[in-house]
Amino acid sequence: MSHFSHVVPAENARCVHFPAGERQYRAGRIFPVFLPFLGCPGQCVYCAQDRQTGQGNARGTASILSAVRPGLEQLRPCGTGEERELAFYGGTFTALPDADRALCLDLLHDMRQSGRITHARCSTRPDALPPSVLKELSLHGIDLVELGIQSFDDKALSLSRRGYTGKDAEAGCLAVTEAGLRLGIQLLPGMPGSSPDIFLADVRKALSLSPACLRFYPCLVPEGTVLARWYREGSYRPWTVEETVRTLGAALNMAWQARVPVIRLAVAPEPAFDKALLAGPRHPALGALIQAEALLLAAQDAADALGKKPEMLVLPRFCQGFLYGDKGALKARWRLLGLRPERIRFEETAHEATLF
Numbered sequence: 001m002s003h004f005s006h007v008v009p010a011e012n013a014r015c016v017h018f019p020a021g022e023r024q025y026r027a028g029r030i031f032p033v034f035l036p037f038l039g040c041p042g043q044c045v046y047c048a049q050d051r052q053t054g055q056g057n058a059r060g061t062a063s064i065l066s067a068v069r070p071g072l073e074q075l076r077p078c079g080t081g082e083e084r085e086l087a088f089y090g091g092t093f094t095a096l097p098d099a100d101r102a103l104c105l106d107l108l109h110d111m112r113q114s115g116r117i118t119h120a121r122c123s124t125r126p127d128a129l130p131p132s133v134l135k136e137l138s139l140h141g142i143d144l145v146e147l148g149i150q151s152f153d154d155k156a157l158s159l160s161r162r163g164y165t166g167k168d169a170e171a172g173c174l175a176v177t178e179a180g181l182r183l184g185i186q187l188l189p190g191m192p193g194s195s196p197d198i199f200l201a202d203v204r205k206a207l208s209l210s211p212a213c214l215r216f217y218p219c220l221v222p223e224g225t226v227l228a229r230w231y232r233e234g235s236y237r238p239w240t241v242e243e244t245v246r247t248l249g250a251a252l253n254m255a256w257q258a259r260v261p262v263i264r265l266a267v268a269p270e271p272a273f274d275k276a277l278l279a280g281p282r283h284p285a286l287g288a289l290i291q292a293e294a295l296l297l298a299a300q301d302a303a304d305a306l307g308k309k310p311e312m313l314v315l316p317r318f319c320q321g322f323l324y325g326d327k328g329a330l331k332a333r334w335r336l337l338g339l340r341p342e343r344i345r346f347e348e349t350a351h352e353a354t355l356f
C-alpha cells in the first residue's frame with residue numbers, strides 16, 4: 001500500500017510534496033548521562049551497555065552524577081528560544097532505587113533552575129512503570145520517557161527473554177502518554193525471533209501509539225552476552241547490512257510519512273564496543289545508507305501519486321550527503337525513476353521534498 005494515500009497532489013497533480021526526514025543528529029542539543037545497567041532486573045541477552053557507553057559498569061548513580069555535574073555547570077545558560085536536554089540513558093531509570101532516582105532528579109532541578117537545561121528525558125523498560133514513579137517524573141521535570149520496547153511480537157519477546165508480552169509493551173506506551181509524558185519507542189530490528197515483516201509490523205504498531213520519536217537499534221552481537229553464545233552455537237543469525245538497510249529504509253519512510261522523527265538508526269560508534277563485536281550489521285555509514293533507501297522509497301511513492309513521469313525533484317540540502325547510497329549504488333534506481341542527477345536539485349530552505 002502506498003504511504004501516500006493521504007497526499008493530495010497539489011495544483012492538478014503538477015507536483016507532490018513529501019517528507020524526506022530531517023538532519024539526523026543535532027550535536028550539542030542533548031547532554032547525556034549514562035547509567036549502564038542501573039535498575040535493570042538482569043542483563044538482557046543482547047545487551048552490552050557497559051561497552052556501548054564506553055563507561056564500564058562498576059559505578060553507582062552517585063558517582064556517575066558527581067562526575068557529570070561539573071560539565072553541566074560549565075554550560076552557559078540557554079538563551080531565548082534555545083533548548084538543551086538532559087538525558088538519562090541506559091539502565092532502567094524508573095526501577096532505580098528511590099534515593100538514586102531522587103539524586104538524578106535533584107541534578108535536573110538544579111540545571112533547570114539555572115537555565116542550563118530546558119528539557120529532560122529518561123529511558124526505561126515498558127514493564128517498570130509504576131504510576132507513582134511516572135507521576136514523580138512528570139512533577140520533577142522529565143518531559144519524555146523512552147521505552148526499550150524492542151518488539152511488540154510475543155515470540156520475539158519470549159525468544160529474547162524480555163520478560164513481558166506485546167500487550168504489556170503496548171500498555172507501557174499508553175501508561176507514559178496517559179501520565180502526560182511524551183513517549184519515545186526504541187525497537188531492536190534483527191533481535192532473536194524477529195524478521196523484516198515482524199519489525200515492519202512493530203513499526204506500524206509503534207506509529208499507532210502517537211510517539212514523539214522512535215529509535216531503531218539494529219541488533220548486534222557483542223562479546224560477553226548470551227547472544228554471543230547463541231551466535232557461536234549457530235542458533236542466532238544476525239541480519240546482514242543489506243537486509244538491515246532495505247528493512248530499516250522501508251521503516252524510516254513509514255515514520256517520515258507519519259511525521260514521527262527517528263532519532264537513531266544505528267548504535268553510536270564507540271571504540272570499546274566495536275572492538276567487542278562478534279557479528280551484526282555494522283557499517284560506518286549505516287544511518288546514511290538507511291536514509292538513502294528511505295528517500296528512494298518515498299520518491300517512488302510520490303511518483304505513483306504524481307501519476308506521470310517525474311520531471312524534477314527538489315530536496316532539502318541535507319539530503320545531498322546520502323542521496324546515492326554507498327559509492328553511488330542507488331544511482332541506477334534513481335535513473336529508473338526518471339530522475340537523473342540533472343533533474344535533482346537541492347534547496348537550503350526546503351524542509352520537504354517536492355516532485356514535479
Ligand code: SF4
Pocket residue numbers: 037040041042043044047048049090091092125148
Ligand atoms: S536491554 Fe535494557 S533492561 Fe536489558 S540489560 Fe540492557 S539496559 Fe537493562
